């Protein structure tokens with residue numbers, strides 16, 4: 001990796017919607033491989049980094065430019081769980097385990113347990129190294145059951161071989177973040193306006209048609 005991990009197009013901060021995603025998982029599951037695949041479409045087999053890396057990159061999501069900030073975490077061992085700072089920072093999590101490593105499956109389970117009840121945000125559960133079926137230790141069904149438990153989506157991928165499926169994991173979790181934000185904004189607006197909502201709607205209808213979004 002280059003010495004400057006902050007990449008992507010820079011603009012005025014206010015002009016872009018930002019979505020912060022933390023990629024979590026036990027050591028060696030392919031967090032960096034997945035992150036770099038998404039950001040560059042490339043697969044680089046060996047990443048020599050001893051500390052977490054933060055990337056910034058602009059990506060079009062459903063025709064809207066989004067500034068992704070991705071935190072590629074780097075636990076020293078599978079006893080080291082993410083600190084609350086990570087959950088406070090992130091808008092969403094990508095939880096990664098490797099199908100070849102049962103301990104990494106248990107790691108994501110522990111991560112979810114520690115954040116339960118305190119932090120609520122969109123999560124994507126990802127099983128990586130799906131190309132290594134001959135060394136499989138975790139079945140697809142186990143992944144699906146865990147995702148049901150987490151109430152999140154689940155995808156089996158191989159960072160070594162795939163591009164589109166990996167991008168879709170990040171794009172989908174981003175869409176969830178945007179959807180949650182829209183709902184929160186709407187409910188805040190509803191609470192602020194209280195009974196006045198109907199009046200505002202009536203006023204909006206009074207604007208010329210060209211000023212209103214088409215239904």
Ligand SMILES: Nc1nc2c(ncn2[C@@H]2O[C@H](COP(=O)(O)OP(=O)(O)OP(=O)(O)O)[C@@H](O)[C@H]2O)c(=O)[nH]1
Nearest residue numbers: 027028029030031032033045047074129158159160
């Ligand atoms: N076969 C295979 N190997 C993979 C895949 N993804 C990553 N790897 C390999 O797994 C090893 C670890 O990948 P990393 O991306 O460094 O994993 P990480 O989770 O970022 O590791 P830490 O930074 O130590 O936490 C490397 O040797 C990668 O080449 C994959 O989909 N298939």
